[in-house]
Amino acid sequence: MRAVLLVARHVFKDSVRDKVLYAIVAFALVLMATSFLIGQLTAGQDVKIIKDLGLAAMSLFGLFIALFIGIGLVAREIDRRSIYAVLAKPIRRHEFIVGKYLGLVATLAINLIVMTAAYYVVLAYMRWTLSPAALAGQPPATDPRLLIGVAMIGAELALVTAVALFWSTFSSSALLSAALTAGLWIAGQFGSDLRNLGQVVKSPVAAGVGRALYYLLPNFAAFDVKAQVVHGLPIGAAYIATTLLYGIAYAAMLIAAAVMIFSRRDFK
């Protein structure tokens, strides 16, 4: 466990030194801050649009962070040949992989916290400057239910990180790993289409394949509750718990597969 935490801390420190990370986070913060300018074009929908833009920015830029850092987690060590030095230490291979994963998840968590703080500052500013009439008939500007959306974004990004790490353990090309991770994320948005394929195709085999893919591929769409939290609609605690458990189980499965692959790799 100590070795896992050591590796995780190293990944975290490495990630926060990465300039790309700062650029992405800064861009997301600027986007949120300027979104109140966009609100001037929206005929009274300022707060809703700022909420939507903020959550979308967190999701999109978190995705970039998970993708571009995740695909290099293992591949970069192999490219730099520093993997030999790491494996020569008393760190078992599964501790290395799990530590890498937890380090990047911690990085994502910190970034999400920073972005969420900026998000609420912008929303609080909107609440302070807009008249009560302009805010009437809408959920509160600084609605705490938005945090549910942020938590689900975090869970989704943790799963994307697991996917990226999985590809990184055996793919020698960072571009290929990025493409495969992005492809799985996109495919994971079409869960309902895959599940309902039987309604639009005549072939039962095709319908069966669609349904099998729906269950096998990571269902990222299930984590998307952005519209509901912005509109202040209730989301059942059971739904949240089930989806989070699904994310944890799927990520654990991918990490286990990554460990298995990495343990069998010969770096000579």
Add this chain to the structure above:
Amino acid sequence: MTAAPARATIGAVVLIVTLAAAVVWLQVYRDARFHLAEPAQQVLYVRSPAMMQRLGLSFDAVLADLYWIRAIQYYGGTRLSDTAEKHYELLYPLLELATSLDPQFNVAYRFGAFFLSEPAPGGANHPELAIQLLERGIAANPTRWEYPYDAGFVFYRQADYRQAAEWFRRAADVAGAPPWLRPLAAVTLATGGDTQSSRRLWQNMLATADEDWLRRSAEHRLQQLDAIDTIQQLEAVTAEYRRRHGGPPPSWEALIRDGGLRHVPIDISGRPFVLDPDDGSVTISSDSSLWPLPTERAP
């Protein structure tokens, strides 16, 4: 830094600044010299809500906001344009996309209901599209009484009081609907179309609307109804003048000299009412912000 590298750095900075100035000047010159034709029509490349939902991945809500912004800018740009005939062909597709991507986008349904059914030049004059949009809203949000209420409003403005009353009754049946809806359905059926019924509808709209633009529209309509009432009073004065003098008054000054009025009547926008010397009828000026008046009759 030694002298040679410092000179190189200064030279590079000067070159970059010069090139930047040249770039900006060329752009200004090109724009002044060659006028690019603006497209005659705006184009909506993706009209299919189902396609846009798939293209949007997990960013449906933000895309809905973008289409909403585009709908607002399109409506405003068309309404303020100099063209004599204003067509709002893209208004419904834009609102359909926004509400398909975000089925709880309340303001898009209400805005669409109002401005799709509004007669030209203020709106698209397509009440059937307004009803279509509201029916989608009702299907996605069955607990909102405002949508069947707005549908009733659309039929009321089309002078179909039976349908309007039916929709008001449906709105009254929604849990949480305000208590004044049920009597409104009854009154609409009985006396729909007169200024008193209209005034009641718009006062309710003003009292219940969450959106600024909807409240402003309701205030505007109430001002128009006040103008209709004023016109009725002025026509009573001109009728009295005709009875006493055997013909309609030739001007407002004649009425003032006759003692029927104290001054030239003006509407709330400051424009004088227009008197027709041929028959004594009164209307508002076409320059008035209240023009054109709605067609409600006297009670």
